[in-house]
Amino acid sequence: MIRVVLTDIEGTTSSISFVHDVLFPYASEHLPEFIRAHHGDSPVVAEQLDAVAQKAGIDRDDIEALIQTLQAWIREDRKETPLKTLQGMVWEQGYQQGEIKGHIYADAADYLQRWHDRGLRLFVYSSGSVKAQQLIFGFTEAGDFTPYFSGYFDTRIGGKKEADSYRAILGELGVEAKTVLFLSDVEAELEAAEAAGMKTAWLVREGELPEAGRFVARDFSEVDTLLRKR
Numbered sequence: 001m002i003r004v005v006l007t008d009i010e011g012t013t014s015s016i017s018f019v020h021d022v023l024f025p026y027a028s029e030h031l032p033e034f035i036r037a038h039h040g041d042s043p044v045v046a047e048q049l050d051a052v053a054q055k056a057g058i059d060r061d062d063i064e065a066l067i068q069t070l071q072a073w074i075r076e077d078r079k080e081t082p083l084k085t086l087q088g089m090v091w092e093q094g095y096q097q098g099e100i101k102g103h104i105y106a107d108a109a110d111y112l113q114r115w116h117d118r119g120l121r122l123f124v125y126s127s128g129s130v131k132a133q134q135l136i137f138g139f140t141e142a143g144d145f146t147p148y149f150s151g152y153f154d155t156r157i158g159g160k161k162e163a164d165s166y167r168a169i170l171g172e173l174g175v176e177a178k179t180v181l182f183l184s185d186v187e188a189e190l191e192a193a194e195a196a197g198m199k200t201a202w203l204v205r206e207g208e209l210p211e212a213g214r215f216v217a218r219d220f221s222e223v224d225t226l227l228r229k230r
């Protein structure tokens with residue numbers, strides 16, 4: 001029986017266009033001023049810049065080169081942990097100042113609340129940092145959804161296409177794999193979760209439904225039919 005729902009964000013609870021057309025441009029525009037302002041006074045920012053310099057093989061003291069690298073990584077949709085950490089810090093300003101509202105599909109908003117009220121435990125696993133996850137759900141157009149979640153995982157536990165990441169999440173949750181349903185729009189993530197023994201549902205919100213050897217859902221109301229069967 002499923003007792004835990006672990007959900008992806010982009011393409012699953014929230015639209016891909018919101019992430020790519022609102023969040024990423026906001027980060028790209030505001031990262032330069034943020035890094036110039038905080039590279040010397042924030043240990044967290046300094047730590048991320050150390051990691052960017054190491055990964056990109058560039059001079060740690062060349063702040064403008066680090067900024068250009070981060071902006072290139074945003075354009076390439078790289079899931080690098082230091083980029084994701086910095087993006088979350090920049091988005092925080094945007095959400096707090098009311099410049100950004102988090103997108104959540106109406107069906108996701110509806111069923112996350114229902115599942116929580118039915119006693120299922122809800123967790124997030126996204127490439128966005130834990131801070132970014134709490135912001136997108138904390139500042140949606142439909143209100144604050146963070147009370148429904150019991151916890152958050154990001155790429156610090158490992159990449160989303162690696163089975164070991166899901167095994168590590170199971171270790172943190174202390175539950176049997178077969179009691180966890182992972183929701184995502186990315187097949188390689190579902191395969192990794194299945195390799196760790198989790199149940200999965202593939203969210204295909206647009207376009208033709210694929211022939212798949214796994215459960216496919218248009219939206220969270222269809223996921224609910226699966227949850228009620230198991």
Ligand SMILES: CSCCC(=O)C(=O)COP(=O)(O)O
Binds near residue numbers: 127
């Ligand atoms: C947490 S909102 C920002 C989403 C993001 O930065 C991202 O890369 C989306 O990754 P996901 O794993 O949710 O598809």
Ligand SMILES: [Mg+2]
Binds near residue numbers: 010011012184185186
């Ligand atoms: Mg996704």
